[in-house]
Amino acid sequence: MTVSEVFQNTTKKEVFAQSIQYWNSGKTKEWLDLGIDLVMGKREGYYFWDMDGKKLMDVHLNGGTYSLGHRNPEVISALVEATEHVDIGNHHFPSPLKALLAKTVVEASPAGMKHVIYGSSGGEVADLSIKCARSATGKKRIICVNNCYHGHTGLAVAAGAPRYCQLFHAERPDEFIKVPFNDIRAMEAAFAANDDIAAVLLETIPATYGFVMPLDGYLPAVKKLCEKYGALYIADEVQTGLLRSGKMWCIETYGVTPDIIVSSKGFSGGIYPISCVVLNEKASYWMTKDGSAHMATFGGSELGCACALKVFEILAREETKQNVAFVSSYLRKGLEEIKQENAGAFVGIRQNGLIMGLEFAGADGAVTVMQHLYENGVWAIYSQLDPSVLQFKPGVLATKAYCDELLEKLRKGISEARDEILAKA
Ligand SMILES: Cc1ncc(COP(=O)(O)O)c(C=O)c1O
Incomplete structure (x- = not known):
């Protein structure tokens, strides 16, 4: 079977069932319990699509594995x-x-x-x-x-x-x-x-x-x-x-x-x-x-x-270096605004360039944010050893248009998470 045939001939439900039966049952169930019913399908640049077609902006990048984008x-x-x-x-x-x-x-x-x-x-x-x-x-x-x-x-x-x-x-x-x-x-x-x-x-x-x-x-x-x-x-x-x-x-x-x-x-x-x-x-x-x-x-x-x-x-390209500086400061500015709009829930920004952690109130505020961002088409993951912080890792080749789309989705997702975070904190 070719790779495209595997994807075409398998439903997401079957992937979950086979993963629970043959792969890592605990990990598969853990994500499903958090409402993250995700199986990666198509991927390109700083986006990937769930097998059922849901489009996600990737700001997890698997820890920076896809810093140059998916399938560069x-x-x-x-x-x-x-x-x-x-x-x-x-x-x-x-x-x-x-x-x-x-x-x-x-x-x-x-x-x-x-x-x-x-x-x-x-x-x-x-x-x-x-x-x-x-x-x-x-x-x-x-x-x-x-x-x-x-x-x-x-x-x-x-x-x-x-x-x-x-x-x-x-x-x-x-x-x-x-x-x-x-x-x-x-x-x-x-x-x-x-x-x-x-x-x-x-x-x-x-x-x-x-x-x-x-x-x-x-x-x-x-x-x-x-x-x-x-x-x-x-x-x-x-x-x-x-x-x-x-x-x-x-x-x-x-x-x-x-x-x-x-x-x-x-x-x-x-x-x-x-x-x-x-x-x-x-x-x-x-x-x-x-x-x-x-x-x-x-x-x-x-x-x-x-x-x-x-x-x-x-x-090594000069334009790559300049882009890192641009994306770092452009996103920071937008994130500061979103933080102010969600005062009390979004409580801090840790940053060195494109290495960022977004701090939320409560012990596991970033888990709640991850869930709401997922609903809004953004994939970012909470920190396993401190679930109050969302790991936020934009790519080094991200464009201004990508940053604008990302900030818009973040604004919506974080505002939707705010009340839940405040209630739990
Ligand atoms: C800082 C750091 N070091 C080492 C590793 C281990 O890398 P690998 O999963 O490829 O063994 C990771 C993985 O996430 C990491 O984040």
Whole structure:
């Protein structure tokens, strides 16, 4: 059966029934219980359509995976052209695409970054970043923050919030020390109490915790502590990187040069899975001793490299950079107006460029807003680790017309949610 035949010959009801029977019953039911009866069908640019034809503006973008839009035509062309020459490739050998992409990423990163190692998902490269830091320092423990999120693989899940560990007995309390975000004293105390800290692992702006903005001076102070105690600074830029802040890596907007950068999601152009770590000399030293100590069959697949190269080409354009600045300030202005119109319910805007969290009153105000926005044709998702905050992630190529349509729908959806939020708060 072809893909179009699968879509044509299946009803949404059948997809739900099969998903409950054969796929993830809990997750399928969870969304249905929230009134989100969504099965993605057609998708294009910053829109997608439910299988039944409902059109949605996508400001979730799957965490930035679709930062360049769904099925970006330039990325698709790069993939199609690549399939005429290569396949996944062989992870044991160098390749022109792997080498060119690594050079491109290093050159687009802060001075001091030297090497790139690939993976195929965010969790995988978050794990790898920890391995690199441990090898570089000869130490084991990692400081991370409460309510952080780095994926679901072995080390990444142990670094993250207990919610994702407990069911699987994946906690590693001896290895991962958790401190509150934005609390530099707690960070210093954690360093002082442990003599074997290999790294601090931080999302530059913790996404799943609702894009909590770093306080002035916090991230530079963390970097200083890393230097003082001989630990590496790992910046998880899976959601915040790739120009979403206006700079290639969001950490650059805070004046910090990390030792390791973790990237995924948008790195793939939303078309072919690929992720990476960007490493300085110290963090990549292990490769000079045993370059085959880490490997992954799909890591740095040549098809993925072709997509990521196109992503970097698009992000390097002056017009893309200017568009990020325009969309960030234009949407902010409109959001401020909507916030004033819904005072008491819409209570705050967290923002660094296109990385935004919209704060609502009550413990789960953003869940209510998500439901009303869905009714009005906008897809934005609440933050799992703080359901009062709506993750709001417009794309880097969004147009003024798209922003106007979005603001109009937000105005309607949020005003419809207001009374419900106020009643529950
Ligand atoms: C900040 C951050 N790091 C890492 C990951 C893990 O990425 P993946 O789902 O590709 O493993 C995510 C996923 O949402 C993330 O938001």
